[in-house]
Amino acid sequence: MATKRVLAIHDICSFGRCSLTAAIPVISAMGIQVCPFPTALFSNNLTYGTFTFSDFTPHMNEFMDMWQSLGYSYDAVYSGFLADAAQIAVVQDAIRRFAKPDTLVIVDPAMADDGKLYPVFKPDIITEMGKLIGNATVITPNYTEACLLLNHPYADRIPSTKDMTELCRRLIDQGPEKVVITSVPAPNEEIKIVSYDKQTASFDEYAVQRLPFNTCGTGDLFSSVLTGALLNGSNLHAAVRKAADFLSYAITYTYHSGSDCREGVQVEPCLKKLMEIQ
16 A cells, blocks of 8 residues: 655754644654645744744745656645745635645644734735635634634634534635644643534534643644544544544643743654554
């Protein structure tokens, strides 16, 4: 049996685990080949407050032209953090060129958290991301991103199950077949992940313990495990639980290690646990 292959369209940070440096080890450990397609090259992740980067946009079309001429194909196209709104057209082109009818298209609209856009983005990213999710099989916004995509007021309160079911259904109406919303506020020092599958009309919510440890790249890890689990045959809700359990384990490990939170989650020592969760 041929090894499945994912075209992973993310930035790459040389220091601080996130985006491609999170996706590559995780998806590879799940037995799937990762073909990195960098959107930008960063010296380090954004949590350090200062960085230098190079936008890879001028080279992206020539890469795709070469792959197309060589007849490459992919079992999944998975996009995450993009350099700016203009790159969304490049991702749409990649989907058009390389996504077959049975190709899994995962879009992580990584653009915001805590009720606001990341400072590197302008408001036009919301409109353009709304177009991109229409091309997706699965989308994985956090609660803030879901609110922004729907022009829904973000409130720092605990939403009800009814509220989250409605948000999922409204996102489904924009085109994706499956919706996962992460970082949903929950009581009792927990955080929820909710999921909705249009095909089965099923909704699920899963709570994990909230730890006092904030860093970048957690969404990348979650979406990467989710991608691997779906490609390996899990249904949506089971894949969400696997991804949440692994992320909780890795964050707990990193928190107790006492490492600098800006370095991201210590995924490397936790890959054996990922194999158990599979």
